[in-house]
Amino acid sequence: MLAVDEPTEKPPTLLRLNSSRGLNVAYEHSHSPQGSDHAFEDDIGFESFQRAVKDAINLDSYAVSAYDTAWVARIPKALKGGRPVPHFPEALQWVERNQMADGSWGEQQPLTVFDHYFSTLSCLIALKSWDTAPQCVSKGEQYLQEGLSSIKDDELKYVSHGMKNAFAAMLEEAEKLGLTIAPAATPPCVESLRSDRTKVLERLEKIADLIADCPKKLLSFPEGLEPVLDWEGIRELQFEDGSIFSSPAATACFVMRTKDSKALSYLTALIGRFNDAVPSMYPTPLSEVLSIVDHLERLNIDRYFSAEVKDLLDILHRQSEPDEDDNDDESSDDIETHAMIFRALREHGYDVTPDTFLLEGISNGQVGQLGARGMLQLYRASEMIFPGELLLDYTKNITTTFLKSTLASSSDAALKKEIEDALHSPHFMQFRALESMKYIDRFEASVEAEETYFEMTFSRLMHKLNPLMIAFAKVNFNNCQAIYQEELQTLTRWDEENLRKLYNFQRQPLLPAFLAGAVGMPDPKLSLARSVWTRGSVLVTVIDDLFDEASLHDGIQGLRLFHESIKRWDPSIVDTCCDSVKILARLLMNEVDSLCKEASEAQGRDLTPFLRTLWQDVIAEFLTEAEWNDSGYQPSSEEYLRTGAISFGLGPITLYTIFCYGEHISDDMIEDDDYLEAFDLVNQYGRLINDLRTHSREVFGGPHSFIREYQREHPKESKQEAYASVQNVLKGLASKVFSKLLNPRYSSQSVRETHLVMMRSLYLMYYEVDGYRFTTHELKKQIQRFFYKRFPSE
Structure with a gap:
């Protein structure tokens, strides 16, 4: 396994483990965070803190x-x-x-x-x-x-x-x-x-x-x-x-x-x-309220205020509709505030267009009056671009130019760090649970003369709440970490008992897979979803290695028997194969049936035939690619992508997780044309980002990748030009995916959130290299920090 330091202290026991299978984790969930660190609860009280934050984001609370x-x-x-x-x-x-x-x-x-x-x-x-x-x-x-x-x-x-x-x-x-x-x-x-x-x-x-x-x-x-x-x-x-x-x-x-x-x-x-008295702030500037919401999200504690945030966004969405009376006060007329409203609404799945919020401010020259803080807000809004939105494309260009210039000339350390982070990676591709660690660290390291970006505001309301939100975020992080440690112990036992003997290839995927599941679905009550996600990811990775290393496992004939065994769901078909093929075929069928049982129980109907088919489709495309390699066949880029999108193996991981997310999923939801298109786009994105990060390592990637097929079809382009072309294809896919997933037609939270988690996990794991094959130093640091390093008690 990936080497990380063991925790220095045992986490508090917050879970009941079912020892019969070692995988069913029941979280004793309550609205108030529980755990060994009671300082915040003793000093403030969760209810008092929650009331204060709710009042702060209530536009009518004075x-x-x-x-x-x-x-x-x-x-x-x-x-x-x-x-x-x-x-x-x-x-x-x-x-x-x-x-x-x-x-x-x-x-x-x-x-x-x-x-x-x-x-x-x-x-x-x-x-x-x-x-x-x-x-x-x-x-x-x-x-x-x-x-x-x-x-x-x-x-x-x-x-x-x-x-x-x-x-x-x-x-x-x-x-x-x-x-x-x-x-x-x-x-x-x-x-x-x-x-x-x-x-x-x-x-x-x-x-x-x-x-x-x-x-x-x-x-x-x-x-x-x-x-x-x-x-x-x-x-x-x-x-x-x-x-x-x-x-x-x-x-x-x-x-x-x-x-x-x-x-x-x-x-x-x-x-x-106010009858002879005054409130502490009036009116509450809309930009400050949205900044508090943004702060809650970046600290990964927004789930405690989800109803209040939704009420706020509902009001803002109604006010943005054309037939609504224009009663906006002057505090919400600036383009910076409009950019914040647009980003918040689009990010939360509301049907909004950039023209409604940004066109007037850009047309009348308000952008030229913005400082770095306003340009950052405008830049983040431009990241929420859907295909064909030329206004956001233009906005992205002018804000990027401005921010790069500011980065080169500014002496403000907090501002430069915020700009660097924004330009380095898209905001919507970041996991809040991971970002919260860095965000809290930034506040811990700041001194009076060096403010964080969040503190660069005149709102005393935000400054009053800020120490409380930071303290609560630490408690939330520590208590969730204890839960993840328990879950990881359970998954490690499963991994050691079933799969460790098969790790004779390059990859040891358990920790990276569980990291993606935990940071993507951090809510303690999503334990089953995290478990299903992790086991599915590990199984896909191990089977992928089996097909990549066919020469070590009975060659192409052994892979054909493996495929036939899974197709018929009959382990006896591989009885004549080598041990690794036999072990993996039996293990896959046993684990898939176990996963099917969990998903079926969660949904209240038998999903086994449907969920088995997902794996059978993946194995079939694994075999197709293996036969291409064996015969020397060269597919077109289109044919390669069609096959590779399925063989990348996201189908079983994503769909099983959706069914175990805690929401009832009807057949209509997953047979909807828009959903099927979004599902296909996510798979294509996964295949392309993997190929982009591994295309130069032919010994690991085999003779086929999208870049190789593209280069063969476009011989006049240099390697650098071909790479840039495929990078543009990838960006276009990402834009299409988000335009689908953030469409308000998707009423299912589990469908939308699971696909967003998959997109972000792909970005996390393949941003530099194949994170499952070559776990980078940075990824190891994140694993160590997220699972084993607590924030000190207050």
Whole structure:
């Protein structure tokens, strides 16, 4: 087998293994992740986290914020010949009325205790600024003294950098107002907050253009940067509605420093709309909501919010329809947001056209006004191209040129890494479960001055949720990894008992096959689908090696008997053959019957005749190719591809997995003409990408490949030109496949998802070489990391 280090710790037992066959794995699935790492659940609670994220992606969710309302309450209104009075007395009264029994302010069920400290300190400053409600102030001081006296570093691990900096700024302001906040013996973590803020300010003072170069996770809370911030310079970041980043608190601070009338009008409207208080963000920019969804997907935790994401996309799809009233607000009019909407809708199988979202913005020159972040969004949208979509083809060309130029000139490490990843491989060809490891690592490695691409936004909502999402993604990864380790142990026993003796060729496919199944179908409850996928992949690989190495196994006559045995489903036909042929024929029939039984039980009807036929068809085409080799026959490229698409062996792997995915699959679904065409295109794609990566290794690939047949038919093309031509054919196939699989006619999730998994696994395994034959160093690293390296507990 492929050599990887053994895990350093035994995974927690999360599964019940059926020892009678050693393959049936029952996952005790619940909505909340289970496992040995309970830190996140103890500190936050899955339900609290889930509620916060759901609220964030709900376009109609606007809970009022004590922190922001207190900031609005602080805005003064000058009176002629008298002392200033509150410009929004109703906000100040709201603060007085909404103190909790323990002396704090904030949500009834905050995500962290720090949220209450944050809101309470803001409310105390508002009350003390106007020298009102002394009883409320006294209770609030006592609450913070008691809370801060015992606060530990662990309580700050889920708090964003911007919030920490803003809190330290409020501590300083509270002391100037004479509030008694800090306990007698100030805890080290409070001193650390103050010290960190001092360092931040010292560093920012050295930045020439603070507005352009300040880390966004700090600038998202400008009220924490007052000593160094040019408030007039903030005007260039002011939104059309008058707000600063849609944040009432940031806008209130801006009003107090600049007396900006447009910002004041924004706050006045909010106070009226939300009954004397304000939310933490209004309106929630659509681009930020879509960025949160994208973040959830890249962290591989989106399945916990699938219903909410679907509701959001349904709304966006309805709003994009031509007969819908055009009620879009200005925050969704830019081409960057439209690109994000288009990509999200198309990627999730909605019927949309690029013209609806991108034509106007490209025609009126909006593209020329985009920065790197906007161009990245436009580039990702262009990757979702279907055949004949010239607008997306044009968009891909102009964004690629721009991003390559940015890559060469930019000094922003996070941005360059994001561009490199985007240009290196298509977004829709990546497995989220694998990408999540790299994505989390990037956040772990980032420091305050080096933001990740996700953090290059002014949304304090995203920065507040970000540490929580990262922490939860780690827990999810670790718990899923434990499940995969158990499944891999079971599959390894099956492999050792049945197939290891046959690995006398080049390939040892178990780990690469299971990696593709696990990263493609990561949901714990898809254990059976992963098992069926892996066993089918291993069987196809071993049988392929048998036919490739015919001279070692009774030659062509032995292969003909093997084919006849499978065709009649009669193992006695190979009794006169060598041991390897006899063993493999019997093993194949036994394993296929076992797989048929599992699929039949999953679907509630006998699928054995149909599923046996899939294998019989594959073996028949294996034999056809072997006879070509034996006789010296040279097929046309068209004939080769027609045969090779079947002999590549994806049929048994894909269809068996579909039947075990957990959804009822009718005969009509797999006999539909569109489905059959998509199935054929996936098979062709698999054959071509394999040939492209192995065409120069004739000793392994045999005398036939699509490139060789193509070169023979196009003698005027050089090898490089022929390779490029076939590469273009491959790209065209990929576009056709995705136009089929992302068609909303496919109501079956298992059909669509399994084929997408197959496309991505082909890209993963054959991106450089044949990953089943030559397991690259990078692939070995991914296997080791994905199955055996846990993220450290919080």
